[in-house]
Each structure stands twice: as structure tokens, then as C-alpha cells.
Amino acid sequence: MKKILVIGACGQIGSELTPALRNVYGTDNVVAADCVYPLKGELAESGPSCKVDATNAQDIADAVKKYNIDAIYNLAAILSAKAEANPMLGWNVGVGAVLNCLEVSREFGCSLFTPSSIGAFGPDTPHDMTPQDTIQRPKTIYGVTKVTGELLSDYYFKRFGVDTRSVRFPGLISNVTLPGGGTTDYAVEIYYAAVKGEKFVCPIAKGTFMDMMYMPDALKAAIDLMEADPSKLVHRNSFNITAMSFEPDMIYNEIKKHIPDFQMEYKFDELRQGIADSWPNKMDDSCARKEWGFSPKYDLASMTVDMIDVLRKKLGQA
Numbered sequence: 001m002k003k004i005l006v007i008g009a010c011g012q013i014g015s016e017l018t019p020a021l022r023n024v025y026g027t028d029n030v031v032a033a034d035c036v037y038p039l040k041g042e043l044a045e046s047g048p049s050c051k052v053d054a055t056n057a058q059d060i061a062d063a064v065k066k067y068n069i070d071a072i073y074n075l076a077a078i079l080s081a082k083a084e085a086n087p088m089l090g091w092n093v094g095v096g097a098v099l100n101c102l103e104v105s106r107e108f109g110c111s112l113f114t115p116s117s118i119g120a121f122g123p124d125t126p127h128d129m130t131p132q133d134t135i136q137r138p139k140t141i142y143g144v145t146k147v148t149g150e151l152l153s154d155y156y157f158k159r160f161g162v163d164t165r166s167v168r169f170p171g172l173i174s175n176v177t178l179p180g181g182g183t184t185d186y187a188v189e190i191y192y193a194a195v196k197g198e199k200f201v202c203p204i205a206k207g208t209f210m211d212m213m214y215m216p217d218a219l220k221a222a223i224d225l226m227e228a229d230p231s232k233l234v235h236r237n238s239f240n241i242t243a244m245s246f247e248p249d250m251i252y253n254e255i256k257k258h259i260p261d262f263q264m265e266y267k268f269d270e271l272r273q274g275i276a277d278s279w280p281n282k283m284d285d286s287c288a289r290k291e292w293g294f295s296p297k298y299d300l301a302s303m304t305v306d307m308i309d310v311l312r313k314k315l316g317q318a
């Protein structure tokens, strides 16, 4: 059975991808790694774990050797708004970690998954039905690191044969671990506010469309892409994938169907709004659908039912 290392296992994606991978490949075959160590709770108790600071190549190499790793999921990231506050940190994590993972993968023959993002696009990119192959001139350091990661990953595949694969994730909506410092975070925070009975102050302006996806579809996409038949992959780094495109009023009105008293006011955040305006309204993900069968299950309505249900239980209101 394949042995997998998840770097950034405690983050928004990692805290759910690690258990999902353990379900598929067996608990002993999936190593949860994070720079914050020791890991706590379910992640630590349900399988092997170790300390990996992704900006330190030796940490990654040691873990790969120790656990005989075949595949790495590199989830270390500083999200878009947070990276603007500290561009050097954004670069060191966004590019340093990818380059370290690529080098270790080359040396030890691992395959490598690294998420890219809608942030890899910029104001000059077509915003509607954003093509798979198009202009990528992002204006954020987060976007610059994502484009660099895509290019480096394709380079390592072509030059050294490293099996690199990646998706451009849209905003990810989840209920286990909160995202931090992202531009799409509002679409997670709005559910917490609604379920807690609080008024939500929306940092993104009315009418601002962005691509989004519910976490179960994101996890399936990451696993499916890494299992895809390589002979079918025309692209590698990275595939556009999306499940829905909405603006704040749409998610607000969907939540109100279940929580009629819920209130929201707009108070847009200049930094996040500027970033959101530079990103696609809706991507064309037909290449992912064609080359490896990407097909998300959740739309805004079904995600909202599930989010409210899960959060009510989590926050002790069910």
C-alpha cells in the first residue's frame, strides 16, 4: 500500500484530508506532519505523526526516509490577505516549501500534490469562464507564489520526471478547522455567525462573485487527481476546479432559508476586496472533468444544509 506524508496536517485542508486519506489507504500508511508538534487529538491518535517544518528540506527528507514515503501532500500555506501583511513569509512558505518538496520528491521518487488557487489569476485574466490556460499575472504575493509553484512543479515533471499534480482550489468552505487570513474566509465565517445567532459583518462587497467548494468535494478531488491515470493527463500543474460561484447576498439568502432571523451588514475590507476583485468570477473546469473525471457533489443549497447541521452539533445547538 502507498505510504503518504501530509505536510500541514493541522491546517484547514490537512485536518480533514489526513483522516480521508487514512480511510482510503489505512491509518498506518498516512503520516500526519506539521510544524506545530506534538499533534493533538484525533490526528495524533489515529495514526503516525511527526514534526515537519516545510521550509526545512531536511525535515521533509527525514520523514520521507523514516516512513518510506511514496506520495507527499504539501499543504503548507500562508493565505492571501495574511501573506500581504508579511510578503517574505508568504514567499518562504509558498515557494520554499514547494521547492523543498520537489527536491525531496526527485531524490526519493515520491509523487507530489501541492494546491494552487484561484489566487494564481489576476486582474488581466478573463474573469468569466476563466480558461484553464490563460494569462496569469497575479498582483498578490500569494498569487505570485502559486504561479511559481505551478511552474516549478511542471518543470520538475518535464525535467526530472517527478509525478507532480495540482489543482487550483477555489475558496474552501469547511467546518473542522477554520481557515486563517484568506480572502474567501467570509464564506466560512458567515455560517458560524448564523448558527451562533450573531449578526455577520461581511468584509466582501455585494456583487463580488468568487468560485467556492465544500470541503468533501475538495478532498475527493485531491485524492482522485493523485490516483488518475497519468496517460490521460494533458495538464498537471494546475487544474481549474470549482463547484459553485456566488456573491455574499446569495449565501446570505440561502442561510436565511434555514435561519430566518439571520442578519448581515456590509463593511468591506479594502485589502480583501481588492484581492477578490482581481480573482475570477467563475472558472472553466472542463479540463479537470475531461482528464480525470472531476465532478463535485455539493452546490450552495446542499452545502448550506450540511454546514448548518454540522455546526449546530459542533457548537452544541442541536
Ligand code: SER
Residues within 6 Å of the ligand: 079, 080, 081, 116, 117, 118, 119, 142, 169, 170, 171, 172, 181, 182, 183, 184, 185
Ligand atoms: N482561500 C484562499 C484565500 O482566500 C484562496 O485560495 O486566500
